Amino acid sequence: MTERVVIVGGGVAGVSTAASLRSGGFDGEVTLVDLGEFPYDRPPLSKDFLAGAKDIKQIALQPSQWYDDQRIRLINRTAVSALRPREAAVELADGHLLPADRVVLATGGGAARPPIPGIDSERVHVLRTADDADRLRPSLVPGARLLVVGAGLIGAEVASTAVRLGCRVDLVDPVAVPLAGALGPELGAWLHGLHAAHGVTTVQASVESFEERRTGIEATLTTSAAPRLYDAVVLGVGMVPCTELAQAAGLEVDRGIVVDERRTTSHPAVLAVGDPARVRRGGVLQPRTEHWEAARHDGARAAATLLGTAPPEETVSWFWTDRHARHVEAVGHMDAATHTVVRGSFDGPSCAVFGLRDGLVVAAASVDDPSAVRAARRMIDRRLPVDAARLADTSVKPRDLLRG
Structure with missing residues (x-):
């Protein structure tokens, strides 16, 4: 029986795991161990935070009171030195042992x-x-x-x-x-x-x-x-997953911490989520997914595993970025497309590109047109046949594209 969960790492995957446990009805102890003062959001680091337009408190993933309200014990400014799953414990850098029936590794990654x-x-x-x-x-x-x-x-x-x-x-x-x-x-x-x-x-x-x-x-x-x-x-040449704790504990590691589709590692008491997790699906190791939303979904999936409930449905990957006051979103895998359809003009106020294969949308990307990407995501998840001419026609609203 799982009564004590320790989450190692306070990024979006770790906080999502904790939040999903509580929203799913888990009534046991939840402890979140993080190196920082408190868990914060990372996308602003290269934008508003770097520019000085926001301070660290303004990019917190949750206000400090939230952890108390959710009965989540936050141990900050602390590193985990070892996993001890056989002893049902996590060892902190100062030698203190935290009891843990299950451990979730949300250790993120370091800059390459x-x-x-x-x-x-x-x-x-x-x-x-x-x-x-x-x-x-x-x-x-x-x-x-x-x-x-x-x-x-x-x-x-x-x-x-x-x-x-x-x-x-x-x-x-x-x-x-x-x-x-x-x-x-x-x-x-x-x-x-x-x-x-x-x-x-x-x-x-x-x-x-x-x-x-x-x-x-x-x-x-x-x-x-x-x-x-x-x-x-x-x-800005990529990241290296933080797998040291997993390796030292004897977990399977292969350019990431290897997990199954429910985010369980090679030791049943340990799960891994977010940037360092690498899923084995159908016996095949998948590429790691290093995007914000994927990390949030990982947390929800790990919580479902710990709760013994059905995992959330998989959805196609999505990410966003901002540069020179333009907002970019993308969904799916454009390199899987055989041809593309452009909606709007690159030099206009907004535009989108749809990647198609065998009459289906497999990817989309947009500039200042998030509604097009939201529609494309539904097309991909539902495998809806599409008319390329309608995709390109800006007089057709994105939501109407879902109606065939």
Whole structure:
């Protein structure tokens, strides 16, 4: 019988697990252990929080009173040093043992730091935590020379924030059209072109090395004849799942903590959710999903497992991002489409791209048109046949597309 649940990690997956346990009727002890002062939301770190428009309390996932109201014990500023499932306990960094019938690992991930010479310089930043943002913020002053390495979601958002703050920004990526697999090549290229329109210099290249100089840090790029000098560098080249606790406990780990569809690890008393979890479905390991909504759904799924109730239905993956005052949403897997349909104009106030395969929508992405993506999500989940001409017709409202 499960009476004591310990959740390790206070990101959206961990908080979602705790909230879903209580909303599902769990009356036992719920303890959430987190390294920070309190659990906070991470998407604002590259936008409003980095710009100084919001402070840490304004990006809290829940107000402090919520934990008391929900009878969730929050142990903050504390690390977990070991899992002891055989002893039904979790060991904290100070040696204290927390009783735990079941443990949920919501340990998240750390920023990837590729083996580039000179990458350990204090001028080279990453952005995964509020502390990272606090360290980077003083460098983002008008006229500062900033290099952003990686033009994916984090890199594009940081570049957008920095140029708005008056920095001179170079954005470097080895791929000609970043995010083409998620957004499609047409929309991906147009969005990447927004950087130049807002004063960001984009360079298709890789970084070979960094070297400290008295007046900054030099970066040698594969396409440049001479090094370029910057005041600061931000790496946005992906994340590495935090699997150390799982490995030390002898759980199955394979580029993530391996779980089944109910988010149970190779030890039945331990579950894993969010960024580090890697689902085995039908005997096949799936790619990890590193998006906010996926982490929230993971928490709900883990709670259902602990409660012994039916898990929520799976739904197609969805994410959003913001850059240069444009809001982007995407759903599904655009690289699975055989052809695309464009709705609206890229240069208009809003637009959307639908990815089709065998007469079905398999993906969609939009700029300032979230209703199109919401409709596409329902089309994908319900496997509704579609008429490409109606998809492209902006006079047809997105909700009407669901009626055939």
